[in-house]
Amino acid sequence: MSVIPLPSGRNVPPAASSGGRGASALPWLAVPALAFFVGFGVIPLIGVLLLSFTSWDGLGDISVTGFDSWRAVLADPGLPHALWVTFLVMALSWLVQTPASILIGVFLAGQQRYRAVLAVLYFIPLLLSSAAIAITYKALLDPNFGLGAGLEIDLLVQDWLGEPALAIGVVIFVVSWQFIPFHSLLYQGGVRQIPRSMFEAAELDGAGRVRKFFSITLPQLKYTIITSSTLMVVGSLTFFDLIYVLTAGGPGDATRVLAIDMYKRGFQANLMGPASAIACILVLVGLVLALLLRRLGGRDASASQLEGA
Amino acid sequence: MATTLTKEPSRAAAQHARPPRRRLGERPNWLGGTISWIWLLVVIVPIYWIVITSFKSQSNYYAENPFAPPSEPTLTNYQMVIESGFIRYFVNSLVVAIGAVAPAVAVSFMAAYAIVRGGGSRFLRSTNSLFLMGLAIPLQATVIPIYLIIIRLHLYDTLLALILPSIAFAIPLSVLVLSNFIRDVPKELFESMRLDGASEWGTLWHLALPLTRPAVVTVTIYNALAIWNGFLLPLILTQSPEQRTLPLALASFQGQYSINVPAVLAAVVLTTLPILVLYVLGRRQLLAGLTAGFSK
Numbered sequence: 001m002s003v004i005p006l007p008s009g010r011n012v013p014p015a016a017s018s019g020g021r022g023a024s025a026l027p028w029l030a031v032p033a034l035a036f037f038v039g040f041g042v043i044p045l046i047g048v049l050l051l052s053f054t055s056w057d058g059l060g061d062i063s064v065t066g067f068d069s070w071r072a073v074l075a076d077p078g079l080p081h082a083l084w085v086t087f088l089v090m091a092l093s094w095l096v097q098t099p100a101s102i103l104i105g106v107f108l109a110g111q112q113r114y115r116a117v118l119a120v121l122y123f124i125p126l127l128l129s130s131a132a133i134a135i136t137y138k139a140l141l142d143p144n145f146g147l148g149a150g151l152e153i154d155l156l157v158q159d160w161l162g163e164p165a166l167a168i169g170v171v172i173f174v175v176s177w178q179f180i181p182f183h184s185l186l187y188q189g190g191v192r193q194i195p196r197s198m199f200e201a202a203e204l205d206g207a208g209r210v211r212k213f214f215s216i217t218l219p220q221l222k223y224t225i226i227t228s229s230t231l232m233v234v235g236s237l238t239f240f241d242l243i244y245v246l247t248a249g250g251p252g253d254a255t256r257v258l259a260i261d262m263y264k265r266g267f268q269a270n271l272m273g274p275a276s277a278i279a280c281i282l283v284l285v286g287l288v289l290a291l292l293l294r295r296l297g298g299r300d301a302s303a304s305q306l307e308g309a
Numbered sequence: 310m311a312t313t314l315t316k317e318p319s320r321a322a323a324q325h326a327r328p329p330r331r332r333l334g335e336r337p338n339w340l341g342g343t344i345s346w347i348w349l350l351v352v353i354v355p356i357y358w359i360v361i362t363s364f365k366s367q368s369n370y371y372a373e374n375p376f377a378p379p380s381e382p383t384l385t386n387y388q389m390v391i392e393s394g395f396i397r398y399f400v401n402s403l404v405v406a407i408g409a410v411a412p413a414v415a416v417s418f419m420a421a422y423a424i425v426r427g428g429g430s431r432f433l434r435s436t437n438s439l440f441l442m443g444l445a446i447p448l449q450a451t452v453i454p455i456y457l458i459i460i461r462l463h464l465y466d467t468l469l470a471l472i473l474p475s476i477a478f479a480i481p482l483s484v485l486v487l488s489n490f491i492r493d494v495p496k497e498l499f500e501s502m503r504l505d506g507a508s509e510w511g512t513l514w515h516l517a518l519p520l521t522r523p524a525v526v527t528v529t530i531y532n533a534l535a536i537w538n539g540f541l542l543p544l545i546l547t548q549s550p551e552q553r554t555l556p557l558a559l560a561s562f563q564g565q566y567s568i569n570v571p572a573v574l575a576a577v578v579l580t581t582l583p584i585l586v587l588y589v590l591g592r593r594q595l596l597a598g599l600t601a602g603f604s605k
Contacts, residue, residue, distance in 0.1 A: 025509045026427035030436050033420035033480050036413075040455060040477030041443055047454030058456070104348060107341030118349060120592065125352055127584045129538030131556035132577045135563045136359055139570045147358070150375035177355075180348060209338065237447040241540035245560050259449055266453050267545060279450040290445035 045283065051276035058270050069273035079278070081253060082261040086285070088168065089257055090236040093175045097232060098225070101180050105187025106217060119188070122181035130178070134245035137174050164254035167247050171255055174242060179235075183228045190224030191217060230293045237286050258282045363387070363575040370571050386575035390562070394550065395579060398558040402537055403583075404468050405554055409475035410532045414525060416476070417483035422513045424484065425491045426499065437488075443481035452545050459546055470546040471554065475539065479532045490524035491517050530591045537584060555580040 052069050056062040073079055108115050108122075125133070140147050141160040148156030161167050194217065202212050240259040243249065249256035249264065256264070258278060266275030362370060363386055365379040373380060424437045455474050456465075464470040494517060502512045518525070543557045553561070559580055563573050 026423045027430055027432050029419040029423035029509070029513070030433055033416040033484065034436050034439075036416060036473075036477045037440065037443060037480045040458070040474040041448065041451065041480075042439070044451035044454035044458065045446065047457065048451055051453060051457070056457075100344060100348065103341045104345045107338055107345045110338070118345060121349060122352060123588070123592075124356060127534065127588055128577070128581055129540065129556045129559070131538070131540050131559050132580060135559060135573060136355060136577055138563070138567075139573055140355060140358065142570075145371070145568065145570055147375055150371075150373075177351065181352065234445065234447065238449045240449055241538075241556070244540070244544075245563075259447070262450070262453075263541075263545075272453055276453050279453060282450040283446055286447045286450070287445055 048276050048279045048283070051272060052274075052280050054273050054276075056272040058267065058272050065273065069271075069277045073274045073277040073281075076274075078253065078256075078261065079281075082256055082258050082278075083281075083285075085168075085253075085255060086237065086257040089171060089175070089239065089255075090233055092168075092172045093179075093236055094229065094232050096172060096176045097180050097183055098229065100176070101183035101228065102187050102218075102221065102225075104180070104184040106191050106213070108184060108188040109191035119185065122184060124181075125178050126182055128178075130239075130241035131245050133174060133178055134242050137170065138246060141170065161247050162251050164251055167251055167254050171239075171243060171246065174246065175236070175239065178242070179232070183232070186228050187221065187224055190221045194220045226293055226296060230290060233289050233293065234286050237282060237289075258285070359574045359577055362571050363578050365571045367569050367571055386569075386572045387579065389572050390576045390579055393562065394553075395555075395558065395576065397551065398553050398555050399579075399583075401468060401552060402554040405471045405475065405539075406533050406537045408468070408472045409479065409536050410529055413476045413479035413483060413532055414529050417480050417528070418487055418518070418525065419513070420480070421484045421487035421491055422509075422517050425488050426509065426512075437484075440481040440484045444485065448478050449541055452541060455542075456545050464546075466547050466549055466552050468552060471539075471542050474542055474546075475536050479535070483528045483532060486528055487521065487524055490521040494520050526591055530587060533587065534584060 051062070053064060053066060054062050055065040055068065104122075108119055128136075138161070139145070141158075143149065143157050143159050143162075146156075148154070148158070158166060160170050198216050198220070199212060202216055207215065237257075238259060239257060240263065243255050243257060243260055244263070247255045249260040259282065262275050262278040262282060265271045265278060358375060361378050362375070364382040364384070365373065366381065366383050366385065369379065369381060420436065420440075424433050427433045428437075459465050459470045459473075462470075464473075498516055498520075499512060502516050507515070538556055539554070540556045540560075543552075543554045547553065547557075559576055562576050566572050
């Protein structure tokens with residue numbers, strides 16, 4: 001998901017103060033978690049790099065084939081296409097979700113009671129599985145049996161998932177439907193932490209609502225924006241379930257993002273070598289994006305956003 | 310980030326410190342309000358449609374206005390879903406969710422406690438960095454080696470095959486959130502426990518755990534949600550219908566009965582019901598804890 005860096009050693013007493021009989025027991029407490037994470041996280045991560053230099057059909061023997069998989073993947077026009085679709089989905093879903101989430105979050109941060117009710121209802125899409133959401137929208141958008149046909153509104157009777165541009169649009173919409181509520185709640189939390197005194201001072205200076213939003217709210221939300229964007233961007237690399245059930249990467253290859261590309265090469269075409277190479281690219285893209293966003297947030301993103309307030 | 314200012318013993322206390330009511334007479338926020346209400350409609354309308362349609366018969370579905378409540382409500386869709394093996398899938402999902410969440414939260418809590426209390430140790434510092442790195446990596450990218458490992462362990466097509474990687478995937482975020490909360494426990498309390506001669510284990514159990522219970526509940530619900538709704542691992546690591554979990558069953562049910570929209574939607578409702586119950590029970594803590602944990 002995201003990198004929310006913590007300066008190691010913060011609030012930590014010097015080793016000597018925690019000396020005594022318990023001190024040597026502490027590292028052992030971390031061992032079980034470490035073992036699970038190494039076994040099913042770190043080793044597979046190394047494994048995916050190793051497997052990208054082999055040929056394997058998923059059942060038989062694994063044979064080392066050097067750079068064959070990489071050559072095949074890098075020469076395949078499918079790769080730039082998958083990268084492009086991944087980027088498109090990432091950028092568009094960020095562009096739709098971020099402004100909407102900020103506006104809704106700012107609104108929800110008010111104190112009226114009904115806004116609490118809003119927050120409760122907003123959360124519902126987060127409870128549904130991506131598979132359930134995809135299935136619902138597939139039924140809802142079906143040109144013959146869906147909503148458009150039922151309401152007899154021609155505008156809604158489109159081959160939503162059969163036209164490449166429409167299918168991308170549907171994916172963006174469904175992603176927004178699923179995640180805008182969550183990000184709104186993040187921003188709601190962020191806005192509530194801005195000291196009232198800042199707004200009051202601005203009001204005394206005669207700042208209007210719009211001015212206050214751009215001069216106080218938005219700058220003060222900087223770190224919330226970075227956290228939320230990191231979750232959105234890195235999360236968008238893992239939109240597998242939703243797209244797989246909704247379009248299976250189609251029509252054609254219109255919504256074939258990297259994760260779908262990896263699955264199809266590996267588990268449908270039984271080419272685990274090239275699929276592993278795609279997985280390596282996926283990891284690389286995720287790391288680069290997380291680092292970029294972290295750089296944006298300055299070196300110490302966990303410092304108070306209120307500094308200098 | 311509020312908690313970087315407030316140093317209450319637990320974040321739950323900080324959550325109650327709400328800012329004062331906005332002054333009366335401030336002009337209403339029309340833009341934000343309009344968008345919020347429109348988006349509420351966008352969220353609610355499909356959910357309303359799912360629920361009412363799931364009670365319609367297939368023939369009524371085509372005859373009626375899609376937004377009209379069912380004229381002859383029927384439970385046949387639910388009956389059909391249950392008869393097509395959903396109890397089995399439900400039990401499978403439950404086994405995987407409990408089997409993965411309980412150990413994941415337990416080992417994450419122990420690790421988070423060790424990382425906060427023993428931060429001076431190089432081993433614990435690098436363990437923490439490793440978990441943080443895990444947050445940046447789309448773990449789905451590791452499914453091919455996981456598939457290989459599961460095959461070699463002769464666990465393919467078992468529920469244990471889903472449980473083991475699910476635990477690993479849950480650890481980075483759980484450790485991050487839990488350690489953020491344990492860090493807010495005043496050092497003096499740890500110190501007095503130590504002077505009383507309590508062991509680290511006793512301190513974890515009798516001090517850290519009770520004081521961070523909201524965080525533990527949050528992490529538990531969050532992980533349960535992610536694992537309950539997980540799709541990729543079951544898709545790759547199981548094949549027989551007997552080992553199916555709900556999301557996968559849902560997808561194959563839809564493939565089978567795509568024409569019978571009400572039945573498909575009844576299946577959607579049934580798979581979401583347990584999560585809805587969990588949400589109603591733990592809503593306050595989930596909302597408060599999740600945003601606090603992420604906005605750290």
